[in-house]
Amino acid sequence: MSDLNEFTFWQAACVxxxxxxxxxxxxxxxxxxxxxxxxxxxxxxxxxKNCYRSNETFQGSDVQSGDVDNENVSDPNEWITREDIHRTFEGVPHIISESKNHMKPKGSKPAAPRYHVFWKADMETDYKAYAALKERLYQHFPFLDPKALDAARYFDGTEHPNAVFYPGTMTINEYLDRLDAETADEAFYDDSITEGTRNSTIFRFAVRTLKRYGNSEDARERFRKESDKCTPLLDEKELNGIWKSALKYYDLIRQQPGYIPPEKYNTPQEMVWEPPIPFEEVALPPFPVSALPSRVRPYVEAVAETT
Known part of the structure; x- marks a missing residue:
């Protein structure tokens, strides 16, 4: 793999x-x-291949990409900002740049923050697997644009990208694997949270807690308690920013199909079983014991009878 904080792009001669x-x-x-x-x-x-962009000519990439358009967010207080994106992916080398429609109306949509995001990834040479990772990113982070998940995605040039480059120590693949492991294991970590991934680790904890307990004082108290594991401790302003980012993200999760609210998730559901099927009502095909050798046949018949 190339340097984790080195990104490869290919540029056109047009805008x-x-x-x-x-x-x-x-x-x-x-x-x-x-x-x-x-x-x-x-x-x-x-x-x-031959520098010609298409799914069929895809040869490989170790950079993943996505759009954040705030397309369905009407309240400016709920916009996903550059700071929110960085808090989410701290620890992964990533670049956040402004798109050509940043803070401008887009079609019938009002002006809003609009970003392109690039993450360092494991090298992938299969375009279907490359697109699948984009889909995996979207499933975890619904603030990403679902219309920008193909392997032949291109980005418009813009006069003032105003990009910010954030170095890191893990690929987006490693980050998603860690996220999946945390989701599968509801037991929260007891280890200290060291500098370098404090924001993203606490952010993920906040989101998991909100999904489980809702926007409640109980959830906020659990978040405060978890933040005490940070070394060094995050200041109150930073913690408030992380909590606010998690609330925005949680609000988007609540809008996803199949979302289960905490009050339903935490209520034990009585299991209703169908009536068992009696063995004597099942007609089994005959077993050809006559085809067995004479010394084996009695043994098979005896075992069948006893079991």
Whole structure:
């Protein structure tokens, strides 16, 4: 794998041209300045055969991408901000840039924060698996745009991307594996939470707690208690910001199909069993014991009778 904090992009020679499929210029990005210069032109985060963008020509990528458009969020207080995104993915090398429609109306949608997000990922050479990871990201983080999950995704160039580059120590694959492990194991960690992933670890705890207990004082108290494990401790302003981010995220989760509210999730449900099927009502096909050797046949018949 290349350097965890090194991103590979391919740049086109045009700006905001969706019909273009040629991305001939390879650009290595290690900081925000390099990204801002590259992103002035249309760009992709995958390598394609003969530099021609399509699913069929996909050769590989170790950069995942997504959009945050705040498309269904009408209240500005509930917008997912750059800070919210960073808190969520702290520990993973990622770049957050403003899209061409940042704080502008988009079609019939009002002005809102709109971002492109790029994460360092494990190298993937199969376009279906690459797209599947995008889908996995969306399932965990419903603030991502579900219309931007294909493997041949391109990004419009913009004059002022205003990107911020966040270094990290784990790929987005490792992050999602850790998240899945936490979801599968409802027992919360007793270990101290060290600097470098405090925000994202506490954020994930807050979301799990909200899903289980709702927006309640009990949930907030559990969050405060968990934050005491941080080394060093986070200040009150930072904790309030994390809790606010978790509330925004939780509100989006509540809108997802299949969501189970805490009051239903925490109420024991009586199991209703169907009546058992009596053995004597089941007609089994005959077993061809006559085909067995004479020394084995009596043994098989005896075992069948006793069991």
């Amino acid at each position: 905001q041209n969706p019909s273009n499929c040629s991305y001939p210029k390879k650009v290595i990005v290690r900081d925000a300045d390099a990204f801002n210069e590259m992103a002035r032109f249309d760009h992709v985060s995958a390598t394609y």
